[in-house]
Amino acid sequence: MPKTASLRRRPTVVPDPMASLGELLREWLPRQRWFAGKDRPVTELALLSMTELYPGCLHLLVHTGHAGVPAPCWAGPAGDCYQLLLGVREHMAPRLGRALIGRAEEGPLAGMTVYDALHDPRSAQLLLERLRHPGSAGPLRFECDPSVPVPAGLPPRLLDAEQSNSSLVYGDEFILKVFRRIQPGVNPDLEVPRALADEGCRRVPAPVAWFSTTHPQDATLGVLQPYLRDASDGWTLALRALGTGDHFAAQARELGQAMAEVHLALASAFPPGTHGENGRTAAAMTERLDSAAHYVPALKPFVPGLRSAFGALATCDAGPPAQRIHGDLHLGQVLRAGREWFVIDFEGEPSRPLAERCSAQSPVRDIAGMLRSFDYAARQRRPWRPEWARRCREAFCAGYAARAGWDPRKKHGLLRAYETDRAVYEVLYEARHRPDWLPVPMAAIERLAVRGD
Structure with a gap:
């Protein structure tokens, strides 16, 4: 050079x-x-x-x-x-x-x-070589699964898709996610897929190699996983369905079943949480709402109505036990290859502390994230098609219930609270990163603040 x-x-x-x-x-x-x-x-x-x-x-x-x-x-x-x-x-x-x-x-x-x-293709190839040969460079540590060979010389390409990290695809065989915003500890996007692989869960690609640092504290820096070359992400498929008039309900139902399988595997792989945390959860949601309203003034008129959703959480059905979850589930975090759904990106919401993202939480949080994503997709086309989103939401919950053994639709108070919390997060995220998208979550805020569904 x-x-x-x-x-x-x-x-x-x-x-x-x-x-x-x-x-x-x-x-x-x-x-x-x-x-x-x-x-x-x-x-x-x-x-x-x-x-x-x-x-x-x-x-x-x-x-x-x-x-x-x-x-x-x-x-x-x-x-x-x-x-x-x-x-x-x-x-x-x-x-x-x-x-x-x-x-x-x-x-x-x-x-x-x-x-x-x-x-730089040359730099990207040299980075892959580091991962192929475990070792260290100063505080950096490179490790791999010796049972999965990674060929040399795979041509790299940097993905252009908008995301909170950077991803390199090597020869359409592997994908390296390079984390940008770093927090101390093992990143969930390494910890969770490794644990699910041990459980035999086939819905999540297992890590092949990874690198980390020991200074100034231990932290995960990147993860290499198999690349599903023929897969399409759920967001792309949903928008395609909207464009062709496809109701997408069958795919949404299968996605619900796949997510239930992942939740069951997570419950087996990690220590379970407990029931009865709704009061504490409601207080945390209210605190996040107040903080977001301080930053995004457009939220302020809706704060009383949104607080009512969180207040109801403290007295409603406790729901399923807390467990390890995905933490940031939406259509962009799932891939469909053939007739199978796969779940990726277990990093959680990057803006939240790592300890919180790794804690046991209600699986309803993930379900609410996916339901919000169907609404996001439906609003990408004009005129808005709320019936498309409603069918997808219904089908996803039905598929989830068929595999999980409990029905999210029967946990109305929980679902409203978690969907409200997710919409508040979306408002803050869009205000900071994509102001042009702010009307999408604000429409949900207006609905959730007035109505109980």
């Missing part, structure tokens, strides 16, 4: 790269789909860890701070920790134009061009 020797001749690259990168990252980070602080200027950047993964490619963990809040040793409520893989060259190939971060004007990298290395 050009200028590898130059990087090695500059000893200040390791101790103080932010002198070169700080201003570039302040401008570049807020433009990334996976960056959570688009609504707040990046006022502080702190380097938590840096490793030369291979010549010309730097692996960084950086803390972003906002509004003058000092950066702790690991990102917390005051900010976030992000994983970056940065290519550094004197001259960048024209084909990498989309990956450009900028040209450093000062500091140890002055005169060098910096770019997102995940867009």
Whole structure:
């Protein structure tokens, strides 16, 4: 790689790269789909860890701070920790134009061009080689399942789909999810699929390889899994059905059955929770509502009605026991290959603390997430077709009930509360990331605040 020797001749690259990168990252980070602080200027950047993964490619963990809040040793409520893989060259190939971060004007990298290395096929291939051969690089640890061979030389391509992480597909055989927003601990997207594989659950692709860091704390950084090359995600299939007039009910019912199977496997793989937590859950939902209303003023007129949904939760049927769940279930998190549904992306809602995402919760939370997703899909076409969403919701719940042994439709108070909580989350998410989509969850907010369904 050009200028590898130059990087090695500059000893200040390791101790103080932010002198070169700080201003570039302040401008570049807020433009990334996976960056959570688009609504707040990046006022502080702190380097938590840096490793030369291979010549010309730097692996960084950086803390972003906002509004003058000092950066702790690991990102917390005051900010976030992000994983970056940065290519550094004197001259960048024209084909990498989309990956450009900028040209450093000062500091140890002055005169060098910096770019997102995940867009670089050579960097992506070298990253796969690290995963194929377990070992370490500074604080980074690379591990794999020795029973699953990964061929060398698989051509990489970076997926363009909007998501909260970055994903590389290798030869249409494997997919590597590189986590962007990092929290200490084992990421659920590694922990859960490994546990479900041990349970013999075939609805979730098992991890093949993964990498992590030991500094500043232990944390999962990425997971390699089999790639379902002929699969389509549920969101795409739902929109296609809407476009052709297909009611999608049969597929929704099968999806409900598949999700029930996953929930049963999760209940077996992880320690069970308990009944009787509805009061505490209602208080947490109310707190999230108040916080969201403070940030999104459009919510404020509906707060009293939404609180009534949470208040009813404290006195309604306790429902099924709490257990490990998906945590962020929607049509984009499921794939259909042939006639089979698969469930992916067990990371949970990235904005919530890792401990909360790994805790036992009601499976109704997942069901509510999928029901909201049907509504999202229905609103992508005009005129809006509420009957399409209602049929899908009904079919999904019927399929779930047939396999799980209990019917979500008979847990009306629970379902309304969890659907309301999900809609509040969606409002906050859209306000921060996709303001043009805000009317979709706000329509649900208006319905849930007035009616009990």
